[in-house]
Amino acid sequence: xxxILFIAMxxxxxxxxxxxxxxxxxxxxxYTRLHAVSKGTTLGFxxxxxxxxxxHGDISDIFKALVAVIFQFSTTPIAAHMIARLGLRKGIVxxxxxxxxxxxxxxxxxTATRESGEEPSGGAEAENPx
Amino acid sequence: xxxxxxxxxxxxxxxxxxxxxxxLYRLIYGPSIIDRLICVDALVLLVICLxxxxxxxxxxRWFFDAVLALAIVGFVxxxxxxKYLESGGLVxxxx
Numbered sequence: 001x002x003x004i005l006f007i008a009m010x011x012x013x014x015x016x017x018x019x020x021x022x023x024x025x026x027x028x029x030x031y032t033r034l035h036a037v038s039k040g041t042t043l044g045f046x047x048x049x050x051x052x053x054x055x056h057g058d059i060s061d062i063f064k065a066l067v068a069v070i071f072q073f074s075t076t077p078i079a080a081h082m083i084a085r086l087g088l089r090k091g092i093v094x095x096x097x098x099x100x101x102x103x104x105x106x107x108x109x110x111t112a113t114r115e116s117g118e119e120p121s122g123g124a125e126a127e128n129p130x
Numbered sequence: 131x132x133x134x135x136x137x138x139x140x141x142x143x144x145x146x147x148x149x150x151x152x153x154l155y156r157l158i159y160g161p162s163i164i165d166r167l168i169c170v171d172a173l174v175l176l177v178i179c180l181x182x183x184x185x186x187x188x189x190x191r192w193f194f195d196a197v198l199a200l201a202i203v204g205f206v207x208x209x210x211x212x213k214y215l216e217s218g219g220l221v222x223x224x225x
Contacts, residue, residue: 001133003133004133007133007134007138010142010182010186011138011141011142011145013179014141014142014145014146014179015145017145017146017149017175017176017179018145018148018149020149020172021148021149021150021152021153021172021176022152024152024153024156024168024169024172025152025155025156030162030164030165030168033156033165033168034164034168037168037169037171037172038171041149041172041175041176042175044175044179045175045178045179048179048182049178049179049182049197052182052185052186053194055134055186056185056186056189056190056191057191057194058191061191061194064194064195064197064198065194065197067198068178068194068197068198068201071198071201071202071205072175072201072205075205076205078205078209079171079205079208079209079212082208082209082212082213082216083164083167083168083171083208083212084164085212085216086163086164086167086212086215086216087162087164089216090162090163090164090215090216092162092164
């Protein structure tokens, strides 16, 4: 009864899709929400589509679903990269501290130097003997 | 499908539609433009999952072409919209 395995695969995909949606609601930052969508929802999509293809289709449908899944896996990082770059250029500040606080002082100084067009003064690069 | 019975179908659609509702909430009340773009990108994937559910319910296999087309169109739409919002046009004028 290998169909039971495929049905379990479909419901694992539903679990991952719901995890991505809950991450979209619960996370605090547009960049972390992008992280939740571009990983959780894509994995859930792949599991659901491949489960349905194994459950219903013949070999051509399995290859069609495989093409869709490979395409989605290879283009989701590009789309997420474009969205994150749009956010940085629109000036949306990421939250960097994990305690629910806003950014630390070092992060604020880093963002201020980046916005004023200067290079951030890094101590590690100054101490580099090369 | 005799194994994918009616309670399993109801569970599938409840899960995917709940996820769609949460994403639609963030799409409507999202504070920034990035949230809305993220949610449009996620809604395309959720619509594809709903198409997969319809394939299970009506017991057909003729919708995989729609799955493939929607995956391609969703990627192109997201990238084009992000590029448009970033630079005000789809073509960079660097020279």
